[in-house]
Amino acid sequence: MKLFSNLYEKELENLFFIKPTKFNKYTDREVLAFALGATLYMPATRENIHQELLVKKHDGLASMVICLEDSIADHEVDKAEMQLVAELKHLKEALGKGFFSEDELPLIFVRIRSLEQLQHLAELAGDAFNVLTGIVIPKFEPASGKGILKYIKNLNADGSLLYAMPILETKRIIEKETRLEELLAIKSVVDDYRELILNVRIGATDFSGLYGIRRNADTTVWDIGVIRDCISDIVNVFLRYDSPYVVSGPVWEYFSSTQRMLKPQLRQTPFKTAFGQEGLKWRAELIDRHMDGLIQEILMDIANGLTGKTIIHPSHIKTVHALNAVSYEEYIDAKSIVDEADNHNGVRKSAFANKMNEIKPHYYWAQKILRKSQVYGVLQDGITNIDLLKQEICISNS
Numbered sequence: 501m502k503l504f505s506n507l508y509e510k511e512l513e514n515l516f517f518i519k520p521t522k523f524n525k526y527t528d529r530e531v532l533a534f535a536l537g538a539t540l541y542m543p544a545t546r547e548n549i550h551q552e553l554l555v556k557k558h559d560g561l562a563s564m565v566i567c568l569e570d571s572i573a574d575h576e577v578d579k580a581e582m583q584l585v586a587e588l589k590h591l592k593e594a595l596g597k598g599f600f601s602e603d604e605l606p607l608i609f610v611r612i613r614s615l616e617q618l619q620h621l622a623e624l625a626g627d628a629f630n631v632l633t634g635i636v637i638p639k640f641e642p643a644s645g646k647g648i649l650k651y652i653k654n655l656n657a658d659g660s661l662l663y664a665m666p667i668l669e670t671k672r673i674i675e676k677e678t679r680l681e682e683l684l685a686i687k688s689v690v691d692d693y694r695e696l697i698l699n700v701r702i703g704a705t706d707f708s709g710l711y712g713i714r715r716n717a718d719t720t721v722w723d724i725g726v727i728r729d730c731i732s733d734i735v736n737v738f739l740r741y742d743s744p745y746v747v748s749g750p751v752w753e754y755f756s757s758t759q760r761m762l763k764p765q766l767r768q769t770p771f772k773t774a775f776g777q778e779g780l781k782w783r784a785e786l787i788d789r790h791m792d793g794l795i796q797e798i799l800m801d802i803a804n805g806l807t808g809k810t811i812i813h814p815s816h817i818k819t820v821h822a823l824n825a826v827s828y829e830e831y832i833d834a835k836s837i838v839d840e841a842d843n844h845n846g847v848r849k850s851a852f853a854n855k856m857n858e859i860k861p862h863y864y865w866a867q868k869i870l871r872k873s874q875v876y877g878v879l880q881d882g883i884t885n886i887d888l889l890k891q892e893i894c895i896s897n898s
Contacts, residue, residue, distance in 0.1 A: 501606060503537055503821050503875055506559045507891070512877075515888055517828050520877035524602050525633040525661060532663075533698050533746040534868075535875040536563040536607060538811045538820035541751070543571040544580035544610075550590035553606065554599060558814040560821060563607040565810075568617065569638050570706075581617070584610065585624045592628040609665060611636035615648050622655065629655075634663030634698055639670050639706070642685040649693040656696075664696045669703020674710055674730050683737045690745070697745060700738050701810065702731060704750030717754040720797035722804075731804070739805050741864040748808045749801035752794045755813035791819060795889075798823045807872065822889035826873040828881040833857055834866035834873075 503520045504512065512519050523535045540558065542549065544566050552558065566587070572580045591608075594600060612618045612635060622629050637648050645666060652662050672682040690697050704721045707730060708714060715724055722728050731750070738745045798809060798820060809820045829852055837857050840848060845859045879888060 501535075501562055501603060503535070503562055504560070504877065506818075511891065515880060515883055515891060516825075516877045517880045518831070518873060518878035521874050522603060523875055524605070525607060525663075526602075529663070529695070529698065531871055531874050532607075534807055534872045536699060536748065536808045537824065537875075538809055538817040539563045539565055539609075539748065540814060540817065541565045541567055541571065541611075541810060541812050544568045544584040545572060545576055547583065549587045550594060553591065554594060558817065560817045561606050561814065562817075562821075563609070563633075565609045565611050565636050567611040567636075569611050569613050577613070577617075581621060581624070585621065585628070588625050588628040588631050591631045595631070605631070607633040609634045609636045611638055611667075612648075613638075615644065615651060618648060618651060629662075630660055632662060634665060636665045636667060636701070638667045638703070640666035640668060640686060641670060641672075642682075642689045645686065646689045646692075649689070649696055652696055653693060662696075663698035664693070665699045665701055666690060666697070667701045667703045668734055669706035671710060673734075674707045674726070676729075679730065679733055680737075683733060687737050687743075691743060699808075700734075700745045700747045702734060702747065702750040704731070705753065717793050720793060720800055721750055722797065722800040735805055744864075746808075747806050748810060749798065749806040751810040751812060752797055752816060753812055754793065755815055794819055795823065807868075819889060821876070822891075823885050824872070825876045825885055825888055826869055826878045827885070828879055828883070830869050831873050831878040833862075834869035837862050837866035838870060 501524055502522045504516075507515070523532060525532070527535065538561075540561060540563070542564065546566075549566065566584055568577065568580055568584065591605070595602065595605070608631060610621070610632060612621070618635060635648070635652060637645055649664055652664055655662055666686070668683075668686070670682070672678040690700070704727055707727050708724065711726055713724060713726070715721060721731070735747060738747050794816060801807075801809060802824065807824065809816075811817065811820065829850075832851055833855075836848065836851065837859055841859055841863055848857050848859070849855075850857050879885070
């Protein structure tokens with residue numbers, strides 16, 4: 501699997517100073533944690549998932565979650581479990597026959613309801629369970645979460661390779677009086693199973709539901725005060741330099757046009773400067789599809805230290821990936837900081853003569869940028885994320 505695999509080699513050379521590298525579930529965890537990109541959710545009742553993957557229906561898809569929890573009605577659980585197991589067995593068979601390789605397979609996760617369901621699925625699927633990259637644990641709580649992590653660890657001891665992704669979305673986390681105690685308790689549990697944890701994910705929809713809030717397509721999650729404050733505390737606990745995890749951006753749930761209430765969130769200047777009147781027309785197309793809210797939310801995710809994003813529609817894949825690509829300036833600054841860390845711990849002027857790089861304070865940031873650059877690539881000097889986004893969208897529409 502490789503991000504931007506839909507681009508031709510010549511286009512990759514024109515756009516990227518360092519091209520994205522390949523990865524699969526066996527890639528080093530420190531790098532793989534940054535590689536999920538836009539993680540597409542789909543219900544386990546969906547048929548023919550294996551065929552969609554075989555024909556690469558969702559262009560650019562790098563990771564996906566097959567959901568047995570909130571997207572499945574209670575009376576559909578048995579049917580969904582059997583459908584999921586059948587799909588895993590089809591994928592296992594396709595890999596065995598050489599229809600495609602593990603390098604072509606997106607990272608596949610299953611979102612479970614309980615430890616008992618996980619045990620049942622593992623028994624039903626047998627060897628086909630190894631097709632999965634990991635397990636998504638919704639409404640993660642310290643006690644129940646620990647039991648699931650222990651079971652996954654035991655599966656790995658028997659020869660599997662499965663990661664876990666806890667979702668933080670419970671009442672005790674969103675409510676201020678219990679939040680810090682709960683987050684620290686969860687952090688203690690996941691620290692004990694650090695080698696299993698690929699990503700920490702945020703359930704902003706569940707959080708919002710507890711307050712009767714649903715943001716519209718003109719409003720980012722960062723505009724909702726109670727959610728913003730909670731995410732800030734999650735970042736505070738799980739992104740600390742001495743014991744960090746990769747935390748992903750919460751789901752963007754809009755994919756079709758509705759009547760606008762607020763003015764567009766995309767500034768005209770970047771589009772007009774780069775592409776003139778054509779850029780303004782393209783900006784208008786993005787706004788018509790309500791992509792401007794998604795773009796603004798992704799930029800805020802990145803500014804707050806989050807990497808990648810949960811999505812529920814494949815039209816969002818290329819946007820998430822394009823905006824997470826590492827700029828040439830970020831890469832050069834990060835590489836300079838890491839290269840000089842052993843011999844110098846003071847301040848150096850950036851090669852771009854527009855900022856000061858402080859070795860100690862910026863070292864953790866630089867490490868993250870270099871890991872991220874391995875999977876998202878590094879853009880050419882003078883190429884922006886907007887250039888890459890335009891290239892991706894134009895190709896998908898052609």
